[in-house]
Amino acid sequence: MLETFETVARAVADPVRVRILKLLESGELCVCQVTAVLALAPATVSKHLGMMRTAGLLQQRREGKWVYYRLADRSLNTYAPAFLALAGQALADDPTIADDRQRLVRVNALPLAVLCGRGAAALDDELAPGAADSTCCEASP
Amino acid sequence: MLETFETVARAVADPVRVRILKLLESGELCVCQVTAVLALAPATVSKHLGMMRTAGLLQQRREGKWVYYRLADRSLNTYAPAFLALAGQALADDPTIADDRQRLVRVNALPLAVLCGRGAAALDDELAPGAADSTCCEASP
């Protein structure tokens, strides 16, 4: 039981993973969307997501190549709901979280295909003047 | 704010520190009592206690040479109360916590002077057959 508790406690004891929790409060996200918002390497994001899923904080859904994560609404880890609730009540006014949410709005406006392989760069391109390929868009699945 | 949150989250993301939290649920304890129950080096316990106090989870009171810690009833860290409440609701049936509590009963039966300098050994002596100096006792402050 202590080990189970520690698994979740450790999962929230990192700023990147807490940012991911706060991002997912607005709903399910694709790995590439989380990667774009956080501006980290895909491998790094994937590792964090995996650890949070193992801890019972997240649930995963695969749709073709794309993998989606969302906050767990039921968990094998007894303590996950309590930690999710705590995190849900916290950091409402945090500037980093606010920035992330603004970036998420822009990321959500982009097709996944544009984000993948380019991550944050796609986001930067979207803002850059004269971003020629920003007219290229595909329907989100 | 995120940093403040992380400070507390990290403080509870270690099994030893969670055990300390659960021990202190029954009330204020002296450093040597915590050290005796946990069977760790005084330096180790002191470091954990210090980190938890910095995180806002504990409050400290000095009485002569003896230093007492208890759960914080008010904290400079906004998130400490929520984490304390969560930990308070958790691990009720955990065997490690149950063992700690049993050891605490025996530790509380011993004078502080017997515990200090001997820590867990004093506890072991108290159980050993023919423990000659177990009759030596002083009033707890």
Added chain:
DNA sequence: GCATCATTTCGTCAGATTGGAAAATGACAG
């Protein structure tokens, strides 16, 4: 079946964390 794309896993590096011994510090007794 091959090429491509999205994601995960592995290996590496740098930094952080944990436990403990020893030294330092704070409080008290004489």
Added chain:
DNA sequence: CTGTCATTTTCCAATCTGACGAAATGATGC
């Protein structure tokens, strides 16, 4: 003021963690 005791701090070694690049894996399209 000195010695003793309790606790904290410093230093060290070992382990863990987070970041990333590269390789591997899973899914899809042709």
